[in-house]
Amino acid sequence: MARVAIVGGGISGLAIGWELMSLGLPREDLIVFEADGQAGGNMRTERAGSFVLETGPNGFLDNSPPTLDLVHRLGIEDRLLVSNESSAIRYLFCRGKLRKLPSGPGGMLFSGMLSLRGRLRVFMEPFVPKGGFKEESAFDFAARRIGKDAAATLVDAMVSGVFAGNARELELSAAFPKMAAMESEYGGLVRAMIGLAKKRKREATRKEASLKAAAGPAGPGGTLTSFRDGFDELARELASRLGPSLKTGVRITSLEKGSPHGYRIIDERGETCFADAVVLAGPAFTSSEIVDHLDPELSSALGMIPTAPITVVATAYKLKDVGRQPNGFGFLVPRGHGVRILGCLWTSSIWDGRAPDDHVLLRTMVGGAHDPAAIELDDRDLMDLIAGDLKKTMNLTAKPVERWIFKHEKGIAQYTPGHTARVERIEKLLANYPGVFVSGSSYGGISVNHCITEAPGIATRLMSGVGSTVNQARDKPS
Ligand SMILES: Cc1cc2nc3c(=O)[nH]c(=O)nc-3n(C[C@H](O)[C@H](O)[C@H](O)COP(=O)(O)OP(=O)(O)OC[C@H]3O[C@@H](n4cnc5c(N)ncnc54)[C@H](O)[C@@H]3O)c2cc1C
Structure with a gap:
């Protein structure tokens, strides 16, 4: 017993x-x-020659003390692998091309991701009163605070990237409690960003030395971290x-x-x-x-x-066929922009040691709550879809020399x-x-x-x- x-x-x-x-x-x-x-x-890694392939999660953000604490207690901190500086650069494919995500709300004004009207609406956010209701969806919350254009572009892509979900079908307070708290505690997103930045600055001054030591590329609230031999x-x-x-x-x-x-x-x-x-x-x-x-x-x-199915496809290319390693983390695609894939991570740019130096390794996500039928695609149709969408988005015409398909039929829980x-x-x-x-x-x-x-x-x-x-x-x- x-x-x-x-x-x-x-x-x-x-x-x-x-x-x-x-x-x-x-x-x-x-x-x-x-x-x-x-x-x-x-959490599973497959190894094929010198390629290290994550079938599921790609890494964790290092802003969660319990995970690092666990790593330290296990004594495996020397195995940690921090993502490269360039992974702070993230893109969205929208309005016909890859567009760099601005690092702050100010950059949104010039980013071209949203229509002029959509951009101006984002800047009205601080004047939007508190509102909403208990089971409000992530989309409805965003539409109310930053406007429908930004909700359909920025929030839709974020929800795809985190949950492989549909922003209209996820409960904000369950799926993104921090975002819900930004309104309930600070009165809005911009006010919260200012308040949190001030708080971080105060904390940073206190812990300057240790923070400097731990500094890495800024992801969404932390640095993406994994392990040298795979997550x-x-x-x-x-x-x-x-x-x-x-x-x-x-x-x-x-x-x-x-x-x-x-x-x-x-x-x-x-x-x-x-x-x-x-x-x-x-x-x-x-x-x-x-x-x-x-x-x-x-x-x-x-x-x-419920859960949403998701397919992860890793593709490897000869560096000489691609020209150069892409510079950045990769991109997400909001729905409605003529591309079926959910996004693509530039694995060999994010991490050292995931692919031989003369190769480019990408990781494309397909399916999710918007497109559950994609899990049924046979390998050939899936690879055709990916080739077509990577051409549209990255102008990638090189043929992969290797590919690995990982299907998660019951992939990610949907709140x-x-x-x-x-x-x-x-x-x-x-x-x-x-x-x-x-x-x-x-x-x-x-x-x-x-x-x-x-x-x-x-x-x-x-x-x-x-x-x-x-x-x-x-x-x-x-
Ligand atoms: C494609 C993908 C990408 C992701 N990317 C990230 C990421 O980059 N970062 C991140 O933080 N998270 C990511 N996630 C989410 C993260 O991987 C999961 O939330 C996390 O791994 C879940 O862990 P878990 O132990 O709760 O569940 P699981 O990993 O689902 O483990 C449950 C285990 O229970 C076992 N089990 C089930 N039924 C039984 C039974 N009847 N008897 C015995 N055993 C059983 C299963 O075999 C399984 O091993 C991703 C998820 C997916 C699918």
């Missing part, structure tokens, strides 16, 4: 497992079930720390109440394990199936969190309107099952940073809860 069982060995489950061990839970009291043959979930170094390190507690190739199908206490976890081969506490750390749709017998209402609430209420309902129903938790990117944040950030809190709650359950159990004569 385990004290804690974790279902799902993605970054969420691995991080919780490691935090539990750090808090003193002996290895033999922990079991982490992973359906796949290897841990990491979406999955983090998952592999955590997996190795969990040692025999991690059971790969075991798909859990059902969770039931144990007798007289705790829970019974059943895998697809019918094997059973008992645990005092259980963390469901897989995507909500799998957790929904697992609790179907335990609590159909909980199962149905979990089943209401559709009502998401916050749905998660509250899930939490309320879970209260009927002491010691059962859900965790991961389906609920409170889809970034790797978020998954890591919530791990220590869950581990602490588990240790206090599990302690009392176990003690109660031990107090009883067996």
Whole structure:
């Protein structure tokens, strides 16, 4: 019998497992079930010769202390890889060409991304009163504050880049809580930017020395960071720390109440394990199936969190065929600009060591909530689509010498309107099952940073809860 069982060995489950061990839970009291043959979930790197290919996440922003703290506690900070200076340069494909994203709101006036009317409307933002409603979509929020043109161009592209989502179908406060807070706390986006810049400046003066040491190219609120041998170094390190507690190739199908206490976890081969506490750390749709017998209402609430499919295609070109490494991070494409791909990251420009020096490596995203049918494209149609769209956007006519296709049918959770209420309902129903938790990117944040950030809190709650359950159990004569 385990004290804690974790279902799902993605970054969420691995991080919780490691935090539990750090808090003193002996290895033999922990079991982490992973359906796949290897841990990491979406965080997976494939290596082909000298190419390092991320099948899912590309990196994390270094502005989240818990992730760096985890890296330091694991002692793998020497493995970190910081994105190159040039990745501060980002583009949008709109109005027929690639346009550089301005570094501040002032630059928007001259950027040509928006119509003149659209640009002038953006500058009215500080005069827009607070407003909105509880389940307002990201698009409606942006249209209200910065106008429809900017919402359809800038926000649509940002939502594609983060969630592969549709801005009209994502609840702002769930998907982009920081943006919602900019209005509720500061009264608007421009006011918030000014307020936050002042705050950062004050903090920077205090920590000048350490900040200077950590300085890197400015991404959206942090520097994109990964590991030298690929992002999955983090998952592999955590997996190795969990040692025999991690059971790969075991798909859990059902969770039931144990007798007289705790829970019974059943895998697809019918094997059973008992645990005092259980963390469901897989995507909500799998957790929904697992609790179907335990609590159909909980199962149905979990089943209401949808996902969007996404295909990642890495293409490698001879440098001599392209001419030069593209200068920048890459580009995103808002819908309605005659291009089907969601965007393209210039991997070999962002990172050192992801491709041989005489090659250019790109990573193109296709599909998402706007275009779910794209996941069905066969390889040939997909490659034709990418070749056509990279020609339109980057004027790239070179033929790839290698290509790798990674399909994520249930790619990224979508926090559709009502998401916050749905998660509250899930939490309320879970209260009927002491010691059962859900965790991961389906609920409170889809970034790797978020998954890591919530791990220590869950581990602490588990240790206090599990302690009392176990003690109660031990107090009883067996
Ligand atoms: C294409 C793509 C690009 C992304 N880019 C970024 C990025 O650049 N930066 C960023 O921060 N985030 C990015 N993300 C998001 C990020 O990858 C995820 O949010 C994060 O990896 C989720 O981790 P997780 O552990 O919650 O879930 P997952 O990675 O989904 O892991 C869940 C695990 O549970 C296992 N599992 C499921 N069901 C069962 C079961 N019944 N029994 C046992 N095991 C089970 C699965 O096999 C899986 O390993 C991206 C996501 C995708 C798809």
